[in-house]
Amino acid sequence: MIPKRTAVALAAALCATLVPALPATAAPRPPAPPSDRALAAEPARHDLTREQFYFVLPDRFANGDTANDRGGLTGSRTATGFDPADKGFYQGGDLKGLTQRLDYIKGLGTTAIWMAPIFKNKPVQGEGKDASAGYHGYWITDFTQVDPHFGTNDDLRKLIEAAHAKGMKVFFDVITNHTADTVDYAEKKYGYRPKGAYPYLDKDGRPFDDRTAVGKVDADSFPYTPVEKENTKVPAWLNDPTMYHNRGDSTWQGENAEYGDFVGLDDLWTERPEVVEGMKRIYETWVRDFDIDGFRIDTVKHVNLDFWTQWATALDAYAKKQGREDFFMFGEVYSADTAVTGPYVTRGRLDATLDFPFQDAARAFASQGSGADRLAKVFAEDYRYTTDKANAYEQVTFLGNHDMGRFGGFLKQDNPNASDAELVRRATLANELMFLSR
Numbered sequence: 001m002i003p004k005r006t007a008v009a010l011a012a013a014l015c016a017t018l019v020p021a022l023p024a025t026a027a028p029r030p031p032a033p034p035s036d037r038a039l040a041a042e043p044a045r046h047d048l049t050r051e052q053f054y055f056v057l058p059d060r061f062a063n064g065d066t067a068n069d070r071g072g073l074t075g076s077r078t079a080t081g082f083d084p085a086d087k088g089f090y091q092g093g094d095l096k097g098l099t100q101r102l103d104y105i106k107g108l109g110t111t112a113i114w115m116a117p118i119f120k121n122k123p124v125q126g127e128g129k130d131a132s133a134g135y136h137g138y139w140i141t142d143f144t145q146v147d148p149h150f151g152t153n154d155d156l157r158k159l160i161e162a163a164h165a166k167g168m169k170v171f172f173d174v175i176t177n178h179t180a181d182t183v184d185y186a187e188k189k190y191g192y193r194p195k196g197a198y199p200y201l202d203k204d205g206r207p208f209d210d211r212t213a214v215g216k217v218d219a220d221s222f223p224y225t226p227v228e229k230e231n232t233k234v235p236a237w238l239n240d241p242t243m244y245h246n247r248g249d250s251t252w253q254g255e256n257a258e259y260g261d262f263v264g265l266d267d268l269w270t271e272r273p274e275v276v277e278g279m280k281r282i283y284e285t286w287v288r289d290f291d292i293d294g295f296r297i298d299t300v301k302h303v304n305l306d307f308w309t310q311w312a313t314a315l316d317a318y319a320k321k322q323g324r325e326d327f328f329m330f331g332e333v334y335s336a337d338t339a340v341t342g343p344y345v346t347r348g349r350l351d352a353t354l355d356f357p358f359q360d361a362a363r364a365f366a367s368q369g370s371g372a373d374r375l376a377k378v379f380a381e382d383y384r385y386t387t388d389k390a391n392a393y394e395q396v397t398f399l400g401n402h403d404m405g406r407f408g409g410f411l412k413q414d415n416p417n418a419s420d421a422e423l424v425r426r427a428t429l430a431n432e433l434m435f436l437s438r
Helices: 005-019 035-039 095-100 102-105 153-165 273-287 305-321 356-366 375-382 408-416 420-436
Strands: 053-058 112-115 119-121 142-145 171-176 182-187 226-230 294-297 328-332
Touching: 095 102, 095 153, 112 142, 142 153, 153 171, 171 273, 226 356, 273 305, 305 328, 356 375, 356 420, 408 420
Parallel strands: 053 112, 112 171, 171 294, 294 328
Antiparallel strands: 119 142, 182 226
């Protein structure tokens, strides 16, 4: 297959040999197309396509202040969430520790820090041997403040200011899909109840399509009867159990991938305009009050696509009003299929998604020896990310992450009999592919 630029050049040369010379009064020929070298030297469409992200879990990085290890709570580990002897509990890392070690992070080649969620979490969920703490940040109860285990909102401001002074950007990991588990069901059952068998009912008891006719509904019209156990969430509207789907646990397939509780976490009814507006206000406040550079958005494919169209458009416009023209939002759409990931950029209006299709193809190419077909297919479908403000070059590429594991682990899994030298060569190839290709 002849590259487009080469084809244009060949066509021009062919025409020159077949067409007589034009008279002197004719318009000059157009300039030759730019070379690959010239195109490569041009600035990227979006400066953030050049960033090197460092993902950091604040609790597992550095402890700068032991006074906040228990988050201001007292009692046992099931009350405070703190137990350095158990990897399922808080270890003591915080924002002050992160700030103190910014030179180390920059020395790794980092230009942008992506922090795991730092909002206040439910300290512990589960009971007995199933109990663990919210050190990871994904069990949010208060969307307006930093988790006290990590420090204060002022500590966060100082971190951002210090990172910017060293030339590094700061990104928040944010969640709109769910909150901590504080809503229970009166039935004490949790299997998913589908919309067909258990439709939502309006105040007159009539079934309705929640994607097109959302209105205030009575609590007893839900598939399960929701019971708010704690009333501890902030903002206060999050304590209203009618703001949640209340359909039981997801199996991450079909309808329940968007409507089900994520391992018991309360799944927000994101089709409701009240939820869209509430989540807009929450994150507009963080954009306004903190000089952050963008968001990595969690569990994107578990939220209805129309939510993203509204939310991302609003946040993008709000950031621009705050002088953040390059505010960048990329979402976690855990799928290796570009037909699944692409719509969240084109229709959902995010700037990019984490490039799971690239990760899958790069592993196949560099580790599993399955040839270049899968990689070629991914690049051939770059058009799926093209909009008026984005393209495939803004996709955030990676080889391994905190959800799936490190690439070195994949290499050993795929090549159990390989020597260390071979594993290093394969790792080098994979990183060359990530850094030097699209």
